[in-house]
Amino acid sequence: MSLKHGILGLLSYHEFSGYELNRIFADSLAFFWPAQISQIYRELTTLEKAGWVQSRTIVQQDHPNKKLFRLTDEGRQELTRWLSVPKADEPLSSKFPIMLKTFFSSDLSFEWNLADLKRLRQKYEDELRRLRAANIEKEFAVQSVEIKPNRALYWQATMLFGQSYYEMCMRWIDSVVAMIENQER
Amino acid sequence: MSLKHGILGLLSYHEFSGYELNRIFADSLAFFWPAQISQIYRELTTLEKAGWVQSRTIVQQDHPNKKLFRLTDEGRQELTRWLSVPKADEPLSSKFPIMLKTFFSSDLSFEWNLADLKRLRQKYEDELRRLRAANIEKEFAVQSVEIKPNRALYWQATMLFGQSYYEMCMRWIDSVVAMIENQER
DNA sequence: ATCTGCATGTAACACGTTACATGATTTT
DNA sequence: AAAATCATGTAACGTGTTACATGCAGAT
Numbered sequence: 089m090s091l092k093h094g095i096l097g098l099l100s101y102h103e104f105s106g107y108e109l110n111r112i113f114a115d116s117l118a119f120f121w122p123a124q125i126s127q128i129y130r131e132l133t134t135l136e137k138a139g140w141v142q143s144r145t146i147v148q149q150d151h152p153n154k155k156l157f158r159l160t161d162e163g164r165q166e167l168t169r170w171l172s173v174p175k176a177d178e179p180l181s182s183k184f185p186i187m188l189k190t191f192f193s194s195d196l197s198f199e200w201n202l203a204d205l206k207r208l209r210q211k212y213e214d215e216l217r218r219l220r221a222a223n224i225e226k227e228f229a230v231q232s233v234e235i236k237p238n239r240a241l242y243w244q245a246t247m248l249f250g251q252s253y254y255e256m257c258m259r260w261i262d263s264v265v266a267m268i269e270n271q272e273r
Numbered sequence: 274m275s276l277k278h279g280i281l282g283l284l285s286y287h288e289f290s291g292y293e294l295n296r297i298f299a300d301s302l303a304f305f306w307p308a309q310i311s312q313i314y315r316e317l318t319t320l321e322k323a324g325w326v327q328s329r330t331i332v333q334q335d336h337p338n339k340k341l342f343r344l345t346d347e348g349r350q351e352l353t354r355w356l357s358v359p360k361a362d363e364p365l366s367s368k369f370p371i372m373l374k375t376f377f378s379s380d381l382s383f384e385w386n387l388a389d390l391k392r393l394r395q396k397y398e399d400e401l402r403r404l405r406a407a408n409i410e411k412e413f414a415v416q417s418v419e420i421k422p423n424r425a426l427y428w429q430a431t432m433l434f435g436q437s438y439y440e441m442c443m444r445w446i447d448s449v450v451a452m453i454e455n456q457e458r
Numbered sequence: 459a460t461c462t463g464c465a466t467g468t469a470a471c472a473c474g475t476t477a478c479a480t481g482a483t484t485t486t
Numbered sequence: 487a488a489a490a491t492c493a494t495g496t497a498a499c500g501t502g503t504t505a506c507a508t509g510c511a512g513a514t
Binding site: 125126129148153154 | 492494495
């Protein structure tokens, strides 16, 4: 029930095509809301049927034509309604595939699990570096979105979450490695 | 692609009915893999068609009959195959609905957001308490699952993750509250 | 009397993923 | 010459959610 609202949120900043929305998702929202471009296109048609967005076609000569979507008044109302639902009412935790595997990891050897966790730690480290280097404000500026200080504040808050999350995951791996090494003796 | 494997994993411990599997999911795996009972039933029929599990019906007099599922050799192979795929190959981050909302929170007032974050913090605190009080080993013992020390080790690892996650979320809220209060002045 | 627990499921819908199709332009 | 970028989408399948149906036993 939320890719729809992510799209409404972005369209509340500016008019975008499906293709542009996909870029923004990949650049700025992917950490907490990965999205496929095909799904974005589908949701856009659903949103238009619902009357929450409206499209107009821009004819281009050097590139294929594009369809720009803008938020309608009803769409803006729906966005505000969604935002007004307390965060505490959302399901707190989603799915953590890595934990599901960890839960059943006793089937494999200690050595294998230690090596596997090491690789995973490296991947978290890489992702953390990528996140720290990311610059949402710049990316939005490229898309000619106005950077109001309040907006930037909440963008930064989500970036902070991403970094805290990866750091926590790395500390968790260190603890588990210690637990395994203790058990081994 | 993973509820299937969660079920295979549990059936590698012991024979269970759909109803029992649902209990175990709710008691022990819900934090990192919430599951609906209707979906569990559906996956069980899919798994049986695939030849990964096999059922037998237990006739009962005081209660409705029940269908116990056991892992086949092919099922065990599939479980091992899945476990052997490096964790680093899994998608690192899933969806965080709370972050999606946070990202677009500039539409609402500082006061509203502060109050909303406060409520959310309380909810994390409650969940953390619940998790700390949970005792997977006991719950499995009730289901007559053998508690091998290696199993218990990885169960604990996932519990540790849950706790670290909630603690991190609470610290994150504290930081964001401070950010908002700084901006306000 | 009403609710909870035991036990199994179906149906409809919503959301997510993967693969495929098209075709010009621009960069490597 | 090959790959990436711009741009839109469809089809099929897989996964997840919500609502509904059934019915007995035991506890409040």
